[in-house]
Amino acid sequence: MGIAYFFSHIYKKYNSDNDLLIDEKQLSTFDVECLFLDYNSMIHPCSHQLLATLDETKEYSVDELDDLIINHVLDYTRYVINIINARNVYIMVDGVAPRAKIQQQRSRRYKSKMFKKDDNKIKWDSNKITPGTCFMKKLKDKLYLFIAKLKDEGHDFNIHIDFDYGEGEHKMMNIINKLNNLDECKKICIYGLDADLIMLSLMSVYSSQIILVRDNSSNENTNKKMFTYLNVKSLEESIINEIRGRYEGALLINNRNIIYDYILLCMLLGNDFLEHIPSLIIKDGGLNMVIKVYIKSLDKNKGESSLVKLDELDRGNIKDSINMDMLYTILYNIGNSEDYFYKSIYSVYKTNNSIYKDVKLDEYPNIYFYKDDCIKYNQMNYKNRYYTFYGIGDIKDACKKYIEGLYWILGYYNGHMHNNWLWYYKYMNVPFASDISEYLRNRTDVKRYIMDSQNLEKSKRITSMQQLWMVLPKESLMEVLEDDILMKLKRLLKMKDVMNKYFPEDICVDIINKEYLWQSKVFLEDFDINILEMIL
Template identity: 25%
Template sequence: MGIPAFYRWLVERYPRAAVSVIEDEPPLLDTTGPNPNGYEFDNLYLDMNGIVHPCFHPEGLPPPKSYDDVFRAVFNYIDRIFSIVRPRKLLFLAIDGVAPRAKMNQQRSRRFRAAKDAADEASWRESKIESEEEKSTSLEQSMKLDSNVITPGTEFMELLSSSLHYYIRLRMNKDAGWQGIKVILSDANVPGEGEHKIMSYIRLQRNLPGYDPNTRHCLYGLDADLIMLALATHEIHFSILREDVRGAGPNDKTVKCAKDSLLASQQGEREYSKPMEVVDENVEDYVSRQKFQFLNIWVLREYLAIDMKVRGFKTKAKLERLVDDFVFMCLFIGNDFLPHIPSLEISEGAIDLLMMVYKKEFVKMGGYLTNSSKVNLERVEHFVQAVGFHECAIFRRRTQMEKERELRFRRFSRNKPSSYSSKPMSQNPLNSSAVDIQTQMHRIDTGINANVDKIKLGEKGWKERFYVEKFEAQTEDECKRILRNAVSKYIEGICWVMHYYYEGVCSWQWFYPYHYAPFASDFHGIDKLNIEFTLGKPLKPFDQLLGVLPAASAHALPLFYRELMTDMSSPLLDFYPTDFKLDMNGKRFSWQAICKLPFIEESRLLSEIAKVEHTLTDEERQRNSFSLDALFVHTSHPLAVKILAFCKRKVGHPKLSNAKVKRKINPKFRLCMVKIFPIEAVHVKNAAFEGALFLLMLFHGKLPLSWFRVL
């Protein structure tokens, strides 16, 4: 995702950090037994978007026919992960809510690209359909299963939240393993990305009196940046659960999971997954071969302590500071908020280069690059300049490798098969490697797009050509102005990301205003920058939908919002181009292309939204609002007794609606839960769900904890 190929690099360089998951032989119904992996976990955190996406559009398998099928697959997916980890204190399910503007630009690019691919797919399907009725049915089905609806504010996300509420109550009533834990559901109406809501929760717990530093955490998710976030917590007992990127062969014998489970996602680092084969199988057969791994952060920390050992420094280097610097350096290679530095590619040894330069220049720099979220800009300039000295050599080597690769492809093309699938290349799910080979040959044969190299990196004048071509600078003065601004904004972005990783959002509105990053050798004068951020506030869900969805997905929005995207007289129509440039930018695969989309002007967007917001129905207003995290505990849980006792004393009090009550809960009963509960309103209902309690709370840094509700 944000750091392509990072996980593959990590498990190859530090092989003992990743271990295969051991599962009990089926049937497994009791999750209260000891964990077969040899150690127990206290808390399990699920980045739910890594589950929902593969359930919504599984690669290499027929798509689900309805939302119910998607939800059923999600439930079974969670069941398997729960049976692997078996948390003893907490399960946290986090769905992406409204994201900071810096992330929205990437979301916009992905969704526009998905819509473009879907249009190609639909066109191909329509060419095979003769009946008008069948065409209409096909169009309705494609709108229903548009993966772009996996965005806060849509009807699908509201239904997903309701379904998870049902699922959690069901499991608490039926599974003894669920009855002894707390379950927190942070749905799409709670602002923030899922993984960062999880990290915010962990940070809050670490700062509470009575917190157990030996708490064992397990985080499930597919994005490589989860590894960085786990390192940034400085929690020793931390593991990340994810699928084995090396893939499972058709003859591998692994245990079967619960019926109707869905395959683990290949989306995160699909370029390194095993190509999908056309096999005669159902979902259960495929999932039975799916392998999982634990990436143990405590082992990775030991590796880094050895690999980043600094010599010649006046004092012994501190591991925690080295870990923070490692996280910081990797930001230049890739993240979800900034384009990576052009000369740094993991597949070309970029991380090894950064670590080598870091150790070599550590003493000259004067020490560490960072102090938690704080960045020492003077040392960073020294470090990045040192990396920049290698750029010309990197580009010359890259050019030579590209020439050799094209020569191999030309040889292959002379003997290529006479025909390929007539299905659009970007949508052939059966063998992505073959599709991308065909794409590469098409580029070579026709001489289009990235095959016409106007920049010629590494040759004389390559910098000037780069900024003219990519940043569209017209004159030398304009080139210098753009360069200074790009470097300034990029360093702002690096500081923004570090704050986001270590403390949370420091600005909801900030974003990097270019599609490309400057060169490392151009980072001059950054030590003189005065970097400050204004916190601002998140957009509403419908506002974000208008900011990230293409016009083809307008069906996910209310009518008058939809018209802002599709009406030819709309003042926002330029935000939703139906055709846009895809820049391969030297990449080999078509899906790696950069989408040259116009950036959203937030003030203009919000101004037009204000004119139609009054047209929303009550149900739509609810979808467009913010909510709180939901906590579920069974009545047999020790915390439930404390909550009920408190509620009995406060319910019916005439001044309760205006009360600001603080109540401390004994850490013995809290079991990794927030300490203070400011309360404005409490409502109690009969135990309609066989004793399960439902509690609403808010766990977001500096935002107030306003109220909770027990059902």
């Protein structure tokens, strides 16, 4: 998922003179050496498409629906492979994710289950699209049979399938960055277009040869299939030209450093692992703001240093990879604009946007919606109300864990260099920029904490069964578990205090000043992995 609205923002900003959409014929003209399919970004829309076409007067068994969806996914896979005609095809399926991503998946899957209306006549639980479920095992088996069939048909390409540990986009980047002597005229085509893929592509050694495409499912012209398209080289050049054009001193910094700095700046706008800084909203100029304060910080140090210390990163030293002095300056300047943001821009945003304009909240009986603005950002003492509402009792600790998170994400984007799978940000929201910068005043203590952090070192992995228990609501879990594991769940059901804590039947959802339901925040207890290790 990544940063909300990131793609639409950068397209409007950098690519307004270019075509966003290309058709099948145009797509087939690229000389593609490698095609990478971010497969989960295909499975989900294919399941929606298939379910929308079914006859609601008929009854379907669970197995029938599974088979229909899998067959549709495979048909669409054939379609994409035939159009792009690459020499090497890589099908990358999400495996077990790091705990930080699992936290986000837990929220998303609860929303998927709880926000689904009961009036749907054909019921299929999309939470099955999670590593370790019977559905994914069935898909894996059929995918290998499908590949064997393609080879029997005489298709002249190499094809690789990956269901192993890790997110699909990160696994594909590990392969891309290890490619040897790729002809500079050849393209690497990635099917998928979320913000994480864009960031990872910008960081790749082959960034100038990567193109990203995705089926434009919103296209109304059904007679002509269109694809959304992004040339990473063009985006990279646009970012570099903007930074250099706004500050001449940036000439002292190399292009790679500008891109890495840009990616770290974008982390302040939120991603799958950390929420956005409260006063940075991309639709309200958040990206422009961080670039502005970045330029200001470059001017302060005469362009002699960058935000990301690439020499340390290249040596594998993730714990000294961020220029903390520069990070302090950036956050300090963002913090100085907080009151203005909440008194002016935020007030307009609050007036114009309301999630409950077009959503009937009473249709969800097991959900309590926080909709009244109890924080009142545009009034005095909004910080105290914010921290109270989100249960952040130790602001300094939240600041410390947020900074640690920036290091973890930078290492994760950079080939998962720390190989840590257990870190996650434990608070419901992140501190204000002004509070983080205040905490950074004593940078000696912060640096000491980062140097001693076990969360930036190799850890054990989470198992697929542990991930299932952590991300799925009880109803979804009971549908996907095999009989022997179901017995363990039934034993857990008798532990009512544990069940009520980790598998709530009623949930609280924060929709304060949210524009859409998908932006809502679910209040859920963090799963204690030690309990899972005892049960499983």
